[in-house]
Amino acid sequence: MFIPGYPPHPFPLARHLPPLGEGIVTAFGEQFTAPGDTVIDPFGQTPRVALELARMGCRVVIANNNPILRIALRAALDPVPIKTLRSVLTRLADSRIANERAETYLRRVYRSTCPDCNSPVEVDAFLWERETLTEKSYYCDACHEDKSRPVDAADVELASRFPPRGPHYHWAMDRVAPPDDPDRQLIVDALEACTPRALSVIFTLTHKSNALSFDPLERRAIELLLLMVYDEATSLEGMRPRTLKPHVRFREKNIWLALERLVKDDAWQTDGGPAVKLMPEADLLTSSSPAIALHAGSIRDLAKTIQPKSVPCMIAALPRPNLVLWTLSTVWAGWLWGEPAARSMRQLIRRRRYEWAWHENALRSGFSAAHPLLAKGSRLVALLPEAEPGFASATLMAADGANFTLIRHALRADPPEAQFVFQPDALTVEPPDDLVAALKTRAEESARAVIRERGEPARWNTVSGAIFVSLARDHLLRTAVDEVVAEPLGFVTDTIESACLNSQHHVDLRAEEQDAETVRAANAWWWLADPGEAGEPLADRVEHEVARALAASTPAEADYVSLERRVYRAFPGLSAPDGNLFRRCLESYGEEKDALWQFRAEDNPMERASDFERIAGSLNTLGKRLGYTVESKRADEIEWRDSATGPAAYRFFISDSAEIARYVYAPQSGRARLVVVIPGGRAGLIDYKLERDPRLRVAVTQGDWMFLKFRHVRRLLEEPMLDRADLHTVLSRDPIVEQSSAQLPLL
Numbered sequence: 001m002f003i004p005g006y007p008p009h010p011f012p013l014a015r016h017l018p019p020l021g022e023g024i025v026t027a028f029g030e031q032f033t034a035p036g037d038t039v040i041d042p043f044g045q046t047p048r049v050a051l052e053l054a055r056m057g058c059r060v061v062i063a064n065n066n067p068i069l070r071i072a073l074r075a076a077l078d079p080v081p082i083k084t085l086r087s088v089l090t091r092l093a094d095s096r097i098a099n100e101r102a103e104t105y106l107r108r109v110y111r112s113t114c115p116d117c118n119s120p121v122e123v124d125a126f127l128w129e130r131e132t133l134t135e136k137s138y139y140c141d142a143c144h145e146d147k148s149r150p151v152d153a154a155d156v157e158l159a160s161r162f163p164p165r166g167p168h169y170h171w172a173m174d175r176v177a178p179p180d181d182p183d184r185q186l187i188v189d190a191l192e193a194c195t196p197r198a199l200s201v202i203f204t205l206t207h208k209s210n211a212l213s214f215d216p217l218e219r220r221a222i223e224l225l226l227l228m229v230y231d232e233a234t235s236l237e238g239m240r241p242r243t244l245k246p247h248v249r250f251r252e253k254n255i256w257l258a259l260e261r262l263v264k265d266d267a268w269q270t271d272g273g274p275a276v277k278l279m280p281e282a283d284l285l286t287s288s289s290p291a292i293a294l295h296a297g298s299i300r301d302l303a304k305t306i307q308p309k310s311v312p313c314m315i316a317a318l319p320r321p322n323l324v325l326w327t328l329s330t331v332w333a334g335w336l337w338g339e340p341a342a343r344s345m346r347q348l349i350r351r352r353r354y355e356w357a358w359h360e361n362a363l364r365s366g367f368s369a370a371h372p373l374l375a376k377g378s379r380l381v382a383l384l385p386e387a388e389p390g391f392a393s394a395t396l397m398a399a400d401g402a403n404f405t406l407i408r409h410a411l412r413a414d415p416p417e418a419q420f421v422f423q424p425d426a427l428t429v430e431p432p433d434d435l436v437a438a439l440k441t442r443a444e445e446s447a448r449a450v451i452r453e454r455g456e457p458a459r460w461n462t463v464s465g466a467i468f469v470s471l472a473r474d475h476l477l478r479t480a481v482d483e484v485v486a487e488p489l490g491f492v493t494d495t496i497e498s499a500c501l502n503s504q505h506h507v508d509l510r511a512e513e514q515d516a517e518t519v520r521a522a523n524a525w526w527w528l529a530d531p532g533e534a535g536e537p538l539a540d541r542v543e544h545e546v547a548r549a550l551a552a553s554t555p556a557e558a559d560y561v562s563l564e565r566r567v568y569r570a571f572p573g574l575s576a577p578d579g580n581l582f583r584r585c586l587e588s589y590g591e592e593k594d595a596l597w598q599f600r601a602e603d604n605p606m607e608r609a610s611d612f613e614r615i616a617g618s619l620n621t622l623g624k625r626l627g628y629t630v631e632s633k634r635a636d637e638i639e640w641r642d643s644a645t646g647p648a649a650y651r652f653f654i655s656d657s658a659e660i661a662r663y664v665y666a667p668q669s670g671r672a673r674l675v676v677v678i679p680g681g682r683a684g685l686i687d688y689k690l691e692r693d694p695r696l697r698v699a700v701t702q703g704d705w706m707f708l709k710f711r712h713v714r715r716l717l718e719e720p721m722l723d724r725a726d727l728h729t730v731l732s733r734d735p736i737v738e739q740s741s742a743q744l745p746l747l
Helices: 024-032 047-055 067-077 082-094 102-108 153-160 167-174 182-192 196-211 216-233 255-264 281-286 323-337 339-349 356-373 389-401 435-454 460-473 476-483 488-501 538-552 560-568 579-589 605-625 680-692 694-702 710-717 724-731
Strands: 038-041 059-064 111-113 120-129 132-140 145-150 249-253 291-296 311-317 374-384 404-412 417-424 506-508 526-528 590-593 596-599 629-634 637-641 648-654 673-678 705-709
Touching: 024 047, 024 311, 024 374, 024 417, 038 047, 047 059, 047 067, 047 291, 047 311, 059 067, 059 281, 067 216, 067 291, 067 323, 082 102, 082 196, 082 216, 082 255, 102 196, 102 255, 111 153, 120 153, 132 153, 167 182, 167 196, 182 323, 182 339, 196 216, 196 255, 196 323, 216 255, 216 323, 249 255, 281 291, 311 356, 323 339, 356 374, 356 389, 356 488, 374 389, 389 404, 389 417, 389 460, 389 476, 389 488, 404 460, 435 460, 435 476, 435 488, 435 506, 435 526, 460 476, 460 488, 476 488, 538 560, 538 579, 538 596, 538 680, 560 579, 579 590, 579 680, 605 629, 605 637, 605 648, 605 710, 673 680, 673 710, 680 694, 680 705, 694 705, 705 710
Parallel strands: 038 059, 038 311, 059 291, 311 374, 648 673, 673 705
Antiparallel strands: 111 120, 120 132, 120 249, 132 145, 374 417, 404 417, 506 526, 590 596, 629 637, 637 648
């Protein structure tokens, strides 16, 4: 099953690295490790892997060949004491620039005036639009208020004192690559991510810190603070920046204030768990106590120091292509330690594009280096917190191509995540007579199977994930690696897309909205040519399981992730529901109090059963008052007829859930208005289901289905002047969550 995690604790540079949830590694470690085991994280992308395994009693070796990331990892594994961080910052603040303290000088470059009271203020951040300074955010001591105001002429003049190609720019370049070096151009984009003022402050802080004498722990502290400031100083917004080019609108932060916040709010220092022991690699391998070693190199380097077939388990959050991080790391290494440190990293950024085909080859190289270290019966756990189709496909091909057999898998979308478990093998794979034909056959079969299993249309990330899982299990990906010399991943991807686009078993529900030249597998909503093959829609099954989980949970199991894990146990492998679907279902039925979830009072099963009976009685009463002949077809179905023998004018289906597929997909005779009667708390969930499922949306629209809330039934009973003539108008006063994306009426 898919194992959800708790929100990850922040650590330095976390926004550039995989957002691996807390508790996921522990869940896998409980299955595949024992106290005292030596476990390797071959890619070293997050401290979470090592922290959780060490706290379970394992000895953990992390391989990472990026010295900048090693600073961040070590800071999370072996935090620098906060008093040391504050001490080195105080020394930096007290150092002299000309005749004044460095802190005074650095704060002055962010000084401004509050236009409301003309008091001097220190700007927290300036807002830029393209290359124009437009706004400033600050706290005014005189007004006792946080404010955002347009910049004035003095603000613009202050910013202009820092020329784009001034001495600080050339220092920043020369620390990374000398003037005559061909790699120098590679650094230009990284410097464009910083404003000239930010580069000036970075130069000042770095220069002054290098002039001070620190002991080893203090040197760790100042390097960590500088590294975090370098990241704060960029104009790159959000998590996992994909480009070094600043957004059209970006913030220029006050770097000194950022430093002060780092040593004041030290929540990033520790995740609150027990401390772990960090020791040299050689000592760890001969020790019996739980500890962590940080290997300064790749898994290929580490493999030279580890005894073959001695490792019972490897667990890693896999890296994704990240030119931004590697370019910034190269620059920051130069700033911290000088040009020689950057020189060894520049070769890694000479390739300006990291396609999935390239990444597959890089992952395969790492997996191949790891393979000889794993013992018989061992496991390799690969975690992909951001598993878009190319990433999942590259991982499966890389592992199969490196002689690993896939034994467990779980993928979910929205957000896309994947978890794979492999075991090393030494199989001799017999290739098929026709690789292309075999790939196409398995692609069609796998796509059809996953859509049938889920019972609802699927996007390409789900379909391609199912296909690549099937190809990995059959070792057809390994065959492709052996037979296709250039970019086997691209070859397989093109082949399976062609097979699915031309299959008679699938249809694209959006085909009519696209011309032939723009139809792509990734753009399609995949569905079955024969809908009769499909099972119950996944969304309805998830909703049902969420309600069951709420009913069965004890207070100790009622937090969000515990409920999520309980629900996911019912949906293994490729049937794992979207994270957003689970959340919408939980919010529809439950309410959170003190981080624990319980049924909303009105959704308690006993209360809802009584509500159901009352609504049925109210519909009977209302229909008779309006002169209809009322007939209860079933407990949940009521018809209003113009006469005892006439056709139905209205057909009401009473439901306490948002599981509407059973009604809207069922054949309906006659020309009655079709109405699903639901609790008001289900309206948002129905709206979400219609948004995420185009087949359901079309069925509701074409069937002219309407939705009526329980509370509106009660309101109608209270309108003594209501008659048939204005019934439809009165019914339409209560729209579905204001108005759904499909513009469907909720009566």
